[in-house]
Amino acid sequence: MAINREIWQKYVQEDFPNSYPCPRCNKGQVRRGATPIALLEPHHSSREQGREEWDPEWICKRFTTMLVCDNATCGEVISVSGHVSVDYIEYFDDYGVPEGGGYHVWLEPVSMFPAPPIFPISRQLPAQVKKELKLAFQLFWTDLSASTSRLRTSLERVLDEQGVARSKPDKKGKPQRLSLFERIDVFEKTKKDSDTAESMNALRIVGNLGTHGDEVVEGDYFDLLDIYEDALAEIYEQKTARLKAKKQALIALKK
Numbered sequence: 001m002a003i004n005r006e007i008w009q010k011y012v013q014e015d016f017p018n019s020y021p022c023p024r025c026n027k028g029q030v031r032r033g034a035t036p037i038a039l040l041e042p043h044h045s046s047r048e049q050g051r052e053e054w055d056p057e058w059i060c061k062r063f064t065t066m067l068v069c070d071n072a073t074c075g076e077v078i079s080v081s082g083h084v085s086v087d088y089i090e091y092f093d094d095y096g097v098p099e100g101g102g103y104h105v106w107l108e109p110v111s112m113f114p115a116p117p118i119f120p121i122s123r124q125l126p127a128q129v130k131k132e133l134k135l136a137f138q139l140f141w142t143d144l145s146a147s148t149s150r151l152r153t154s155l156e157r158v159l160d161e162q163g164v165a166r167s168k169p170d171k172k173g174k175p176q177r178l179s180l181f182e183r184i185d186v187f188e189k190t191k192k193d194s195d196t197a198e199s200m201n202a203l204r205i206v207g208n209l210g211t212h213g214d215e216v217v218e219g220d221y222f223d224l225l226d227i228y229e230d231a232l233a234e235i236y237e238q239k240t241a242r243l244k245a246k247k248q249a250l251i252a253l254k255k
Contacts, residue, residue: 002226003119008140014105016065016080020116023078023134028071030078030116037065037107039084056103059086063107078116082109082141109141119229124236128157144221145210151228152180152207155200158235159183162191180204199231 012018016037019029045060061084069076085108090101115138121130132154139147160166164183170176178186181204188197206224209216233239 003222003229005222008118008222010108010141012107012109014084014107016107019070020067020078020112021120022069022071022074022076023114023116023137024076025069025071025074026117026120028069028074028076030067030069030076032065032067033070035066035068037063039063056086057088059084067112076114079111079113080109081111082107084108112141113138115140119225122232122236125232126157126161129154129161129232132157144216144218145213148207148210148216148221148224151203151224152211155203155207155228156180156183158232159187162187162235164190180207193234196231196234199227203228203231 007018007020009018014037016032019031022028022030039061040063041059041061045058048054048058062081063084064079064081067078067080085106086103087106088101089104091099093099115134117133118137118140121133125133132150136147136150136154139150159180164186165178166183167175167177181201184197184200184204187200188194191197203224206216206220230239
């Protein structure tokens with residue numbers, strides 16, 4: 001299932017109305033509710049207000065708040081912190097004619113802990129894969145490239161669990177490290193699963209950008225998560241095989 005990208009917007013309205021999946025119970029939603037939002041403006045920002053050319057868009061503040069799971073049997077608490085910014089937004093009518101505008105305050109989270117899962121982490125996943133996914137979801141708010149690199153590492157852990165070797169003997173019999181590309185190739189040949197291998201290669205390519213410090217585009221990041229979530233479901237939950245079995249069972253009813 002494709003990830004609802006609207007949930008994961010990096011800019012939030014000043015009353016923080018957004019809710020996210022709970023990382024603990026996976027049933028409830030974490031919300032701010034009645035928890036206050038603490039705001040603090042650094043002196044370097046407040047001093048600027050004394051300048052004649054000062055504009056509200058110069059305001060720079062920090063915020064912290066807490067989100068609480070609405071599942072009564074859970075009640076997990078997530079700490080959130082980040083930046084506060086002010087933007088001027090111009091309004092237009094249906095014909096594109098300006099109708100004035102106004103200043104809007106935005107909260108930009110740069111940290112959530114424990115981080116909400118961007119896609120559900122299946123109980124079937126190995127512990128080391130879960131660990132890397134949780135780190136990737138935590139880094140999503142701070143550094144998209146670093147988050148992508150963690151996803152790549154989680155793929156390495158998947159291949160470990162699937163029994164794909166990390167090295168092979170060279171001509172002299174010494175261990176030679178296999179690249180991720182080579183490991184995926186081994187997976188494809190041994191598991192006879194070209195579709196999942198193709199998904200792994202997509203993750204490898206984008207993951208390389210993150211590992212090398214290159215910028216990862218947010219749209220590509222979410223496309224990657226859609227593909228990776230599906231690949232994990234195929235490997236650990238046999239999604240296609242289970243659906244095929246259901247189809248065959250239904251067809252058998254006709255006999």
